[in-house]
Amino acid sequence: MVFLTRAQILRLCLFCQAACVLLRLSFMKHGMRLGDYLDLEWFLEKDRTSEPLEVLDRDRKIGLAATAESVAPALHAAYWLAFRRRADDKGLPSGSLRSILFMLRLALGLGGIVAGVSLTRALLLYSGVEPVNVSVFLLLAVFPQVGFIIFAAGLMAFRGLRKIELGIPLRPLFNLFWSRPGSLSPQAGFARSLFLRRGWPARMLGWEGLRLAHLGGFCLALGSLAGLVVSVAVTDLAFGWQSTLQVGAQGMHSLVGALSLPWSWLPAQWGLTPTLAQIEGSRIILKDGMGALANADLVAWWPFLCMCLLVYALLPRLLLLASAHWMLRRVERGFVHPDLSRIVDRMRAPLLGSARTAEAPSAPLPLKAAREAPMALSVTEPGALVGCALLLPPELADRIEAGRLSELTRRVCGYPDPRMLPFSLDPENVRQALAQCSGFEWIGGHERFVVLVEAWQPPIRENLLALTLLGQEPGRSLVLVLCGRPGGGNWLTAPTAAEREVWADAVGQLAPLRVDIFGADL
Amino acid sequence: MTIIPIFAVIGHPNEGKSSVVATLVENDRIRISPRPGETVRSMTYPVSIDGREVIAFVDTPGFQNPVQTLGWMRKFRGSEGEALSAFLDEFKDDPGMAHECELLSPVRDGAGIIYVLDASRPLRQVDKAEMEILRLTGSPRMAILNCKTGEEQFLEEWKAELRRHFNMVRTFNALSATFAERMRLLESLRALEQDWEDALGLVVDVFARDWRRRNAECAALACSFLRRVLGMSETAPLADPGARAEVEARLVHRLEGAIRKEEERLHEQVCRQFRHDRRSFELPEQSVLRQDLFSRTTWTVFGLSRAKLVAAAVAAGGAAGVALDLATLGSSLGLFATVGGAAAGLAALFQGERLVRGKLLGLGIGRRSVQVGPLDTVQWIFVLLDRFLLHYWYVIHWSHAWQGGDFSPPALDEGGKQGFTSTWSREMRGLCAEFFKAATGDDDVKSAALEMDMRRLLEEELERMSRL
Numbered sequence: 003m004v005f006l007t008r009a010q011i012l013r014l015c016l017f018c019q020a021a022c023v024l025l026r027l028s029f030m031k032h033g034m035r036l037g038d039y040l041d042l043e044w045f046l047e048k049d050r051t052s053e054p055l056e057v058l059d060r061d062r063k064i065g066l067a068a069t070a071e072s073v074a075p076a077l078h079a080a081y082w083l084a085f086r087r088r089a090d091d092k093g094l095p096s097g098s099l100r101s102i103l104f105m106l107r108l109a110l111g112l113g114g115i116v117a118g119v120s121l122t123r124a125l126l127l128y129s130g131v132e133p134v135n136v137s138v139f140l141l142l143a144v145f146p147q148v149g150f151i152i153f154a155a156g157l158m159a160f161r162g163l164r165k166i167e168l169g170i171p172l173r174p175l176f177n178l179f180w181s182r183p184g185s186l187s188p189q190a191g192f193a194r195s196l197f198l199r200r201g202w203p204a205r206m207l208g209w210e211g212l213r214l215a216h217l218g219g220f221c222l223a224l225g226s227l228a229g230l231v232v233s234v235a236v237t238d239l240a241f242g243w244q245s246t247l248q249v250g251a252q253g254m255h256s257l258v259g260a261l262s263l264p265w266s267w268l269p270a271q272w273g274l275t276p277t278l279a280q281i282e283g284s285r286i287i288l289k290d291g292m293g294a295l296a297n298a299d300l301v302a303w304w305p306f307l308c309m310c311l312l313v314y315a316l317l318p319r320l321l322l323l324a325s326a327h328w329m330l331r332r333v334e335r336g337f338v339h340p341d342l343s344r345i346v347d348r349m350r351a352p353l354l355g356s357a358r359t360a361e362a363p364s365a366p367l368p369l370k371a372a373r374e375a376p377m378a379l380s381v382t383e384p385g386a387l388v389g390c391a392l393l394l395p396p397e398l399a400d401r402i403e404a405g406r407l408s409e410l411t412r413r414v415c416g417y418p419d420p421r422m423l424p425f426s427l428d429p430e431n432v433r434q435a436l437a438q439c440s441g442f443e444w445i446g447g448h449e450r451f452v453v454l455v456e457a458w459q460p461p462i463r464e465n466l467l468a469l470t471l472l473g474q475e476p477g478r479s480l481v482l483v484l485c486g487r488p489g490g491g492n493w494l495t496a497p498t499a500a501e502r503e504v505w506a507d508a509v510g511q512l513a514p515l516r517v518d519i520f521g522a523d524l
Numbered sequence: 525m526t527i528i529p530i531f532a533v534i535g536h537p538n539e540g541k542s543s544v545v546a547t548l549v550e551n552d553r554i555r556i557s558p559r560p561g562e563t564v565r566s567m568t569y570p571v572s573i574d575g576r577e578v579i580a581f582v583d584t585p586g587f588q589n590p591v592q593t594l595g596w597m598r599k600f601r602g603s604e605g606e607a608l609s610a611f612l613d614e615f616k617d618d619p620g621m622a623h624e625c626e627l628l629s630p631v632r633d634g635a636g637i638i639y640v641l642d643a644s645r646p647l648r649q650v651d652k653a654e655m656e657i658l659r660l661t662g663s664p665r666m667a668i669l670n671c672k673t674g675e676e677q678f679l680e681e682w683k684a685e686l687r688r689h690f691n692m693v694r695t696f697n698a699l700s701a702t703f704a705e706r707m708r709l710l711e712s713l714r715a716l717e718q719d720w721e722d723a724l725g726l727v728v729d730v731f732a733r734d735w736r737r738r739n740a741e742c743a744a745l746a747c748s749f750l751r752r753v754l755g756m757s758e759t760a761p762l763a764d765p766g767a768r769a770e771v772e773a774r775l776v777h778r779l780e781g782a783i784r785k786e787e788e789r790l791h792e793q794v795c796r797q798f799r800h801d802r803r804s805f806e807l808p809e810q811s812v813l814r815q816d817l818f819s820r821t822t823w824t825v826f827g828l829s830r831a832k833l834v835a836a837a838v839a840a841g842g843a844a845g846v847a848l849d850l851a852t853l854g855s856s857l858g859l860f861a862t863v864g865g866a867a868a869g870l871a872a873l874f875q876g877e878r879l880v881r882g883k884l885l886g887l888g889i890g891r892r893s894v895q896v897g898p899l900d901t902v903q904w905i906f907v908l909l910d911r912f913l914l915h916y917w918y919v920i921h922w923s924h925a926w927q928g929g930d931f932s933p934p935a936l937d938e939g940g941k942q943g944f945t946s947t948w949s950r951e952m953r954g955l956c957a958e959f960f961k962a963a964t965g966d967d968d969v970k971s972a973a974l975e976m977d978m979r980r981l982l983e984e985e986l987e988r989m990s991r992l
Contacts, residue, residue, distance in 0.1 A: 054741070054796045062574065201972070340975055344744055347737055354734045355572040356549035397648060426649045428591040458645055460537045463588035463620060487645060487673070 033335045036206045037096030038083055040193055043203075044095045045086045046341055047192070058348055065349025078349050079342045098190040103210070110218035118225020119232075126233045133242035133286060133295075136303050140261075140310065143226055147315040150219065154322055158212065158329070202337050209330035216323040223315035227308060234304045241303035242286040242295065251282035262306060264313045274309050276302045388442040389417025390450035393435055393472070398454065399424035402493050410494070411452050414481045414520050417445065420452060427455065428464040432471050449478040454522070457484035457497035461508035473515045482509065485522035496523030529720035530568070530580045531713065532630040535640040536654060537586030540670040543698035544640050545569055545583040547923050548706065552801040554583065566626045573730050578723050582635060584627035590653040593624050597660050608632045608661050628661070636716055637665035639690065643682045644675035655689040664716045666692040668709075672699070691716060699923050703735055703990050735990065736983075738797045743982035745797075746912050747975050749790040750905065753783050754963040757897030768894060775896035780818055787817060787908070791915050798919050805922055812942065813914055817907075826910035826943040827903045828953065836953035837902050898964045905960040906953075910943030917944075917989055944985070952981055 034042070049057050061082065068081045087094060125139050186194060196203045233239060243254060255278045259266075262275040276284070276299075283299030286292060292300075390411050394402075399422060412418035423438065425431040444450070451472055455465070473480035484505055486495040497505075502521065509517050533541045542563055546554040549569045563585045570580040587593070593611070600607045609632055615621035631637060637658055641651065658665055667690040669682060679695075686693045696709050707728055714724040758775040762768060795805050807813050815821045828836060945953065959978050962971035 054793070055799070066574065340747075340972070340979070341744065344741060347740065351733055351737050352573045352730045353575070354730050355575065356551055356569060395648065397646065426591070428650075430591055430595065456648075459648065459650070460586075462537060462586070462590075462650075463623075464591055464650075487675075 033331075034080065034083070034339075035334050036203075036210060036330070037099050038080075039202070039206070039334075039337070039339060040095040040099060040196065041087060042083060042339060042341075043196055044189070044192055045083075045090075059353060059355075061345060061348035062351070062353040068349065075346075078346050082345050082349060093187065093189050095189045095193040095196075098187060098193055102190075103214070106214055107217060110214055111221045114218045114221025114223075115225035115228070118222045118227070119229035120225075121222075122226045122229030122233065126230070126237075126239060128237070128239050130238075130240075131292075133240035133284070133292060133300055135286075136241050136243045136284075136307065137245070139241075139307055144307075144310045144314055147219070147223055147226075147319075151315070151318045151322065154212075154216065154219070155318070158322065158325060202333075206330060206333055206337075209326055209333055213323065213326040213330060216319055216326050220316065220319040220323050223311060223319050227311040227316055230304065230308055230311060234308075239304065240292070240295075240297075240300035241307070242284045242292070242300060243281070243303075244286040244288070251278060251285060254285075255281050258306065261310060261314075265309050272305070273302065274305045276306055386443070387445050388421050388439075389445050390415050390420045390452055391423050391435075391439055391442070392420035392452045392454060393423040393425055393427070393432070394454040395426060395456060396424040398456075398493055406494060407454075410454075410483060410522065414452055414483055414518070415450050415479065417450060427453065427468045429467045429471055432468040436472070449475065450481070451478065452481045452483060454483045454485060455505070457501035457505050458487045461505055466508060466512060469509065469517060470512055470515060473512075473517060480515070480517045482517050482519045483522050484519065494522040496521050527634070528570075528577055528579055529713075529717070529723050530582060530630060530633075530635040531638050532566075532582040532584055532627065532635040533638045533640055534584050534627050534631075534654075534658065535586060536590075536642075536651065537588070539586070539640050539642045540672060540698050541586070541640045542583050543923070544638065544668060544670065544696070545581045547698040547701050548581055548709070550799045552799070564623065564626070566630060568630075571727060573726065578727055579720075581638075582630045584630070585623040587627070587650075587654050587657075588623040589621055590650050590657060593621075594653045594657050594660075597657060604660065604662065631658075631661050631663050635663065636713070636720070637661070637663050638713075639665060639667045640670050641667065641682065642672045643669035643679050643695070644671045644673040644677075646678050647681050647685055652685065655685070659689045665690050666694065666713065666716055669693065669695045671695070671697055700921065701923060702992070703920060707731060736987065739986035739990065740979075740983050741797050742794050742916060742986055743979045745790055745793050746909070746982055747978050749786055749912070750908060750959070750978070751963050751971065751975065753786050753899070753908065754905065754960060755898050756782060756786075757895055758782070759893050759895045762892055762894045771894045772896060775894060779896050784817055787911065790912065794912075794916055794919055798922075800919060800922060805919070807915075807918060811914075811918070813911060813918070817911065822911070823903070823907060826914075826945075827906040828943075828946055832946060832953060833903055833906070835950060836906075836957040900964065902957050902960050905956050906943065906945045909945050909956065913944040913985070913989070916986060920990060944989070948985075952985075955981060 064082050064085045065078065067085070068078050071081075073081045121143055125143055126134055128134055197207050198204075245254075255276075258276060258281065265274055268274055280299045280302040283296050284303065286295070392407060392411055394407075404422075407420065407422070408418040411420040421439070421442065423435045425435040439449075442449075453469065453472065469480070469482070472478075482505070484497040484502060485493065486497040486501065489495055502519070506519055509519060533545050535541050542554050546552070549571055551569060554567075554569070563583060566582050566584045568580050568582050570577040572578060596611060596614075597607050600610060602610060608628060612625055612628060612632055615625055618625075639655070639658055667686045669679065669686075671679070683693055692712060692715065694709060694712055696705060701709075710724060710728050710731070714721045714728075756779060758779045760771050760775055762771055812821060812825050815825075827833070945956070948956075955974070955977055959971070959974045962974050965971075
């Protein structure tokens with residue numbers, strides 16, 4: 003006994019699944035059918051409310067699976083549909099359509115057969131008194147069907163040639179059968195709404211409806227024929243003809259000859275057409291009664307009637323049924339859903355992805371303005387009295403007039419003519435600046451530093467460390483002057499509100515260090 | 525395991541690093557803040573093809589201690605190649621140097637460098653320090669000049685300095701970068717390191733194909749929208765003939781609402797095709813798209829001028845007549861085409877500039893019911909298309925890094941019309957008019973055939989707009 007491992011069973015299952023898909027696809031090679039298009043619309047409708055990226059991802063996976071299973075490119079759309087059907091286990095519009103069509107076919111088929119049998123049985127009532135009238139049989143069982151067939155064929159030829167939609171009054175029909183559309187399943191409701199739109203669904207349904215009608219007609223003819231054959235086989239029947247008009251047997255023979263033209267080429271000994279003698283012998287004259295009529299003549303008519311039903315009712319209906327079927331297939335084949343190309347494109351295009359994760363919320367800047375030990379200013383230089391010192395970026399030192407800078411310091415700390423310190427705002431440079439200032443004699447013995455900062459540069463940790471270093475000495479005042487982006491040759495422009503806010507917040511972290519902040523646009 | 529190209533996007537705080545990454549990987553969720561220092565951790569954003577990561581961009585925090593870092597590296601006595609690792613080892617536990625460690629770690633691990641700077645400001649000592657640090661790493665590096673304010677006064681000064689430190693310098697504004705500019709940037713990254721050429725080439729190809737696919741999806745969405753809207757109608761029973769005006773007004777209001785809703789849905793779908801978060805996408809303040817679809821301004825700005833409208837209608841009417849002429853095997857000597865074209869032209873002439881509210885909608889009165897719609901003026905299709913195209917234009921120029929402000933399409937037309945359709949060729953406008961006629965009429969077969977032509981037309985137009 004052979005035992006399969008779990009992996010082997012899994013592989014076998016996968017193989018069977020793939021084989022099933024390929025088998026289904028091979029059946030779909032001729033193209034998509036009405037049910038397929040309904041399902042396609044159903045899935046597309048679902049996709050319309052889905053996230054495009056999810057749709058893209060799913061379709062690409064289906065495309066890769068198709069490639070892995072070596073599905074021909076021409077069958078990719080069909081593969082997509084088969085895949086979606088497998089994944090959707092909640093019922094599909096095609097299932098609803100199939101159920102409804104099955105019920106209709108059953109009803110029309112059985113109804114047609116029952117109606118046909120009933121019709122012939124009613125016409126073949128014979129109690130031994132009066133033979134079945136052949137003319138009445140032809141008039142009621144054959145000619146009406148012929149009339150309907152001619153009408154249907156004409157309609158079909160007209161519609162087929164002009165290639166226009168079959169104008170079936172769908173809304174009243176639907177309203178008749180589904181007076182409360184809300185009670186339908188979502189799938190059936192979707193199919194209903196799709197058919198009520200103009201366009202390919204209604205057109206295909208029109209041909210499907212015609213096919214159903216011809217199926218009913220075919221079954222009616224079949225039932226009529228079967229009823230006749232069975233009645234002949236199991237009951238005693240006698241056929242005759244009568245007329246008030248003086249047509250004579252010759253006239254009737256001519257009519258019969260004309261009707262039997264289609265099968266006149268068959269051997270005469272088969273008795274498919276009554277002879278002149280048989281016609282003469284089966285004429286009913288009521289005043290003479292039927293006692294004088296020969297039995298052989300009275301039963302000579304049934305093969306003729308069978309052939310009439312076969313040739314004028316059953317076969318044309320079969321032909322029309324086949325034509326409606328062919329027309330439906332032609333419409334289905336001729337229709338290319340405009341979204342199929344989009345689906346195939348999504349299946350074949352490599353899926354481009356990027357991380358969709360959001361960035362983690364950031365914490366405030368980890369700025370720890372570490373206090374540094376007070377500097378021992380070793381260098382002592384003699385100099386004049388200094389009101390204030392202006393620390394400014396080296397790039398600005400030569401670009402701003404001294405007068406403007408003097409005015410600036412006068413305004414912010416009350417002392418014009420500052421000592422210029424062109425140093426960057428980082429600890430290393432600030433140390434150098436402080437070293438340079440160590441010999442200054444400050445007015446009133448109070449050190450005043452004004453720092454000009456280009457506020458469009460965001461404050462970084464080095465800036466804040468430098469400010470700490472500069473302001474940590476007791477008795478030293480520190481003023482920060484913010485200037486904005488240079489414009490039109492002016493380097494002392496006003497900072498924006500956002501820049502002011504950013505710097506104020508950053509300097510606020512240096513508390514208890516006190517720093518006064520001004521804008522350069524004083 | 526294949527090593528994929530990784531690019532660390534590095535720079536001074538608030539220079540637009542996150543914006544560059546957001547634009548390159550099309551991620552709206554990357555935190556972009558006008559406040560500096562919001563990025564405190566390096567975040568890797570990979571780009572994958574069919575689930576396989578092919579390249580990655582690392583968004584890093586900005587430099588906080590460039591002078592100190594440079595000073596340490598200059599003082600380092602070991603070999604140049606070991607400086608970076610030694611630096612990271614020494615400062616890994618120093619919270620003050622956390623940002624430097626974060627931003628330099630990917631570089632130590634082999635990432636290429638994209639140095640982002642705002643070239644609309646002057647060059648400073650601190651920038652030179654940062655450039656020197658990056659030069660000392662010895663990694664392949666490119667500088668991106670991201671002119672945040674559009675000021676180009678300092679551009680040359682920057683370029684001169686950057687050329688001394690970087691293998692390549694490119695201008696790239698993350699906030700207004702078009703698809704073509706993004707592709708050019710990725711193309712240039714290929715030249716940075718030979719080993720990365722294949723991966724980047726693949727990414728560029730897939731990006732381009734993906735963009736074409738999005739355009740095709742948008743064209744399909746637009747056609748489907750047009751078909752739905754142009755065939756829309758509203759009907760209501762009319763019990764009292766005297767109340768006809770009131771019922772009509774109610775129906776017009778309902779129809780307008782339905783059309784607005786459809787258009788809103790279309791715009792949302794287009795946004796999602798381009799991976800924009802609908803909540804973050806906003807139209808510019810003074811965009812004419814903010815005007816209601818049925819407002820007089822919309823109908824003044826969009827659509828075709830009267831002359832062009834008539835020409836389009838004539839072309840569409842003529843096309844229908846040609847079919848009849850062909851049916852007569854030419855024996856009509858083009859009479860149907862001439863008469864059809866003239867009739868359609870006259871209709872457009874008189875309907876073309878109708879007011880929108882109420883009068884524009886077709887009103888057909890049944891015995892016991894009132895119907896409003898389908899739309900009966902050919903100008904509709906051009907107005908709807910113009911609004912779609914302008915919205916598309918905003919969407920593709922709406923950077924994933926964009927955080928507000930304004931941007932406008934170039935002035936498009938002579939004669940007051942600003943829609944894209946007014947610049948189209950006569951044949952294109954004729955096709956639109958023909959599609960309008962089929963979509964509002966009963967010829968469903970023709971409508972389906974024309975829809976395919978319309979899709980192709982729109983796909984080509986969207987491609988053209990992508991390259992603008």
